[in-house]
Amino acid sequence: MPAIGVFLDAQDPVLTGSLDLTMLAESAEAMEGVVYVGLTIGESEIRREVIDHRLSDAIIACRSAHADHRGPTMIAAAPVTHVALGTTNAFVHQDYPPLSNRKAMDMIRMAVDRARSARPMTVRVDHPEPRALVLGGGLAGLVAAQTLRSQGVETHLLVRSNGLVRASAADLACNRDLMAALIDAVRSDPSINVYRSSRLQAWEGRPGRFMARISTPDGTRELRCGVLVVATGAQEYHPENYGLNSALFVQTQSQFRKRLNQWILGGSLAETPRFTVMIQCADTRQGTRLYCSKTCCTDALTNAIALKRFSPEAEVAILFRDIVTPGFREEHYHEARRRGVLFIRYTPDAPPVIKGKTVTVFDQVLGEEIVLGFDQLVLSTGIIPDPETPALAGLLGLTLTEDGFFRPANIKSQLLDLPRPGMFLAGLCGGPATPEEIIEQGLAAGLRAALYLRRPLKTSLTIATVHERICSGCGLCVRACPANARWIDLDSGLAKVDPWLCIGCGTCVSVCPNGASRQSFYEAGGVLGALDAALVR
């Protein structure tokens, strides 16, 4: 027998000002299945009434439903439905008060009718494996590992290369002292297990209780972990068409930086180029790679400044489409100008043309073509995804963005969560970022992962179930499931659901031809009941 409690927010002055809550409370009391109507929505009061009146469902009619924006919740084992009388009714129909009172009544009735046909719901609770695996030993991976460690989590760091840090695109502009300090800290920390020259071979299990098989130089081993931080980085793009790699006078910004450092350390002024031309957005931000890599303008500016500082005689010209200098990096632009670096803007339809050791470009200011001779050509080519990213995404069951980086759970609100629970993202494998941003991402992803391990695991309230008597085992739901939570049991020939993998989206419900697939909270009877409440009076 359903015993439904309706809780109206009579303390909200905006709501009481625009709706007739007394009338609503009276009509709610008369609805079938309603055993209690309260005029407060405090969680402790609701909890008390749920227990006292043995309520099977609680309906909270309040200003907004943002409290349960991630889906239905529970108070003292009673599923809670929020009815947003304010934001989806009173606030948007201010010109129609009598009708919005009517709509408020309908909304409550719809929630009551849905709750009346609901069946008891169970939420299972488990504890995550208190162990973290971090993939990638670059800036993001190191910071994430350290953060996890600082939260008292047993941390395992998997590194593909032999050393702890392979040259990542980020450390071009990164403070080397910071990087060295990080490497020392991680290396000397006995509670961070570092596996060098190791790879992830298989990834199984469920959120919070994953099983990773990793191949190390000492053989294959299995590792149980509760969370995963993916920080596999990206790399600098090396285009074919500029004679890169074949001539020393054509280099990328990071290659040029290395040589520049050698010159500066060796004090060999004579070797520095007299005329340097840098081309921004070289073979990038066009064709299939339209994104801006965020760091190459800063790299070009800092390289140009370093060169001018070391050898003020050197001439540097930067050919650019638009200078992107996030935050205080704008200072570099001003400094470069002060030191006499020449900036020449070009448009994508008239890119610079290189012939031997000259470059021809259409100068927007002069309105004519100019020819620049150079001894050194430096290309800002940007960042591309690591070539192993698609394979890793396949292994982990993740999707990539159209640019080939890992896709976060939500581009606005959950940038460091991967779409699968218990998996987090940090650094360049999620797309271009500045070193400061990478450090912040490493910290944030590490903290989010640590937080995930602190909380008990719960199955979704809107979980799918199978009504076995009418399931025909057709397998449509198995194909439709985005979480791979379903399979056809070979013994019975019927569909099964793993409650821990199910993410509660309900896609399987709408594909089932027999109605055997059910979603708790959103039972078909409940939705149809709500429709009746709205339409058949």
Place this chain on the structure above:
Amino acid sequence: MSNDGKDFEPRIIAFLCNWCAYTGADLAGTSRLQYPPNVRMIRMMCTGSVDPVYVIKALADGADGVLIAGCHPGDCHYQDGNFKARRRVAVLREILQQTGFDPERVWLQWISASESKRFADTMNDMTEAIRARGPSPMRQEWRLEPLAG
């Protein structure tokens, strides 16, 4: 309120995805955008979980219009539920057409969590469009009046 004239009040059912369209609707309220109270919203976890039966049931119950609104393509919280919804609605509209029911009464819209204006505009446009189409034929045919006396 007469049921046959154009001055009737349309009854619209909206199936809104929890992550995008419903959040957008909530934001419309917070921003105090105005639209007519002709809509009754049903919050679903995903547009992919909107069974065509629900839409048909709404139409059979006498709804004058049904809106299904969810995340923009590529933004689905569950990877591709909105694409499944799009295919399903395309087929459903075809079926409605075949059975002689006006398929333009079923709308599918992509409304993100931040597009409160788009939500309010959709509600305004849809209410007017459905009002122009007149009451659903199901309203008269399916409503059985009790015998007088």
